[in-house]
Amino acid sequence: MKKLIRTxxxxxxxxxxxxxxxxxxxxENAADGASVTLAVxxxxxxxxxxxRDGAQKEADAQGIDLSVVDAxxxxxxxxxQLATAATNGSAGVIxxxxxxxTAEAGLAPVVKAELPIVAVDRAVGNTKIASFVASDNVAxxxxxxxxxxxxxxxxxxxxxxxxxxxxxxxxxxxxxxxxGLKEFKDIEVVxxxxxxxxxxxxxxxxxxxxxxxxxxxxxxxMNDEMxxxxxxxxxxxxxxxxxxxxxxxxxxxxxxxxxxxMVATIAQNPAELxxxxxxxxxxSIKGEEVEANxxxxxxxxxxxxxxxxxxE
Numbered sequence: 001m002k003k004l005i006r007t008x009x010x011x012x013x014x015x016x017x018x019x020x021x022x023x024x025x026x027x028e029n030a031a032d033g034a035s036v037t038l039a040v041x042x043x044x045x046x047x048x049x050x051x052r053d054g055a056q057k058e059a060d061a062q063g064i065d066l067s068v069v070d071a072x073x074x075x076x077x078x079x080x081q082l083a084t085a086a087t088n089g090s091a092g093v094i095x096x097x098x099x100x101x102t103a104e105a106g107l108a109p110v111v112k113a114e115l116p117i118v119a120v121d122r123a124v125g126n127t128k129i130a131s132f133v134a135s136d137n138v139a140x141x142x143x144x145x146x147x148x149x150x151x152x153x154x155x156x157x158x159x160x161x162x163x164x165x166x167x168x169x170x171x172x173x174x175x176x177x178x179x180g181l182k183e184f185k186d187i188e189v190v191x192x193x194x195x196x197x198x199x200x201x202x203x204x205x206x207x208x209x210x211x212x213x214x215x216x217x218x219x220x221x222m223n224d225e226m227x228x229x230x231x232x233x234x235x236x237x238x239x240x241x242x243x244x245x246x247x248x249x250x251x252x253x254x255x256x257x258x259x260x261x262m263v264a265t266i267a268q269n270p271a272e273l274x275x276x277x278x279x280x281x282x283x284s285i286k287g288e289e290v291e292a293n294x295x296x297x298x299x300x301x302x303x304x305x306x307x308x309x310x311x312e
Contacts, residue, residue: 120134157187193223
């Protein structure tokens with residue numbers, strides 16, 4: 001009887017060790033099977049849809065359950081979603097903030113729960129995070145400004161369409177615009193107005209601004225959605241009498257460049273932003289070291305190279 005017990009115990013121990021070794025060989029870790037939350041500012045924008053899809057594809061590959069919540073550009077809604085993420089079993093949070101400053105308060109419950117946080121595309125104030133994954137918005141803004149300036153021969157009146165006030169992308173792209181336009185002394189910015197990164201809002205804004213500035217020859221927009229709204233407002237003037245430059249590199253943006261209604265767009269890779277954010281969060285959950293800042297390259301896409309990007 002004692003021999004049988006010893007034999008059974010030995011078999012059980014062997015099976016346990018084998019299972020442990022198998023788990024190690026499969027790379028199983030704290031992130032496998034984990035649930036994480038992706039808090040997006042809005043999904044009413046193709047850029048953030050692509051970002052979500054990139055994150056979802058990587059989550060599927062890693063066996064991570066990704067819960068996506070859409071704040072619809074409302075900071076209070078996002079704060080509530082983050083509070084839920086802090087208590088619903090999420091092992092970590094990826095946040096694309098509605099507003100850089102208010103995100104700090106919204107993330108407080110997540111910080112208190114000691115969950116790793118990765119910010120993507122927009123900063124989150126002074127919140128302690130594992131990593132910030134973003135495009136180089138300042139460099140991209142500078143590239144956009146130069147593309148527009150060159151298209152109008154370095155002179156004339158232009159309109160600037162700004163993004164959501166307070167968002168880091170708005171601030172950084174604005175900084176880039178200013179740097180890029182500095183060398184063109186004959187360009188005058190006659191109006192800067194927010195259209196909140198929204199196409200429909202940009203349509204209304206540009207319609208009104210062109211009435212008060214009929215001699216404007218350019219529109220510099222902080223994202224493709226606003227640039228596309230500007231193109232709608234301009235009608236036949238778009239790409240001819242009034243040049244338009246966008247930012248993001250969305251499919252609709254590339255189509256506008258191909259059509260000649262948009263001079264250029266600064267192409268980010270939103271799917272790559274989402275993918276890298278998920279990868280970094282996964283590593284952080286495992287306790288691995290991650291880079292504090294990760295920058296994804298941007299490219300100026302115009303008529304000369306749009307064929308390389310369109311339809312990818």
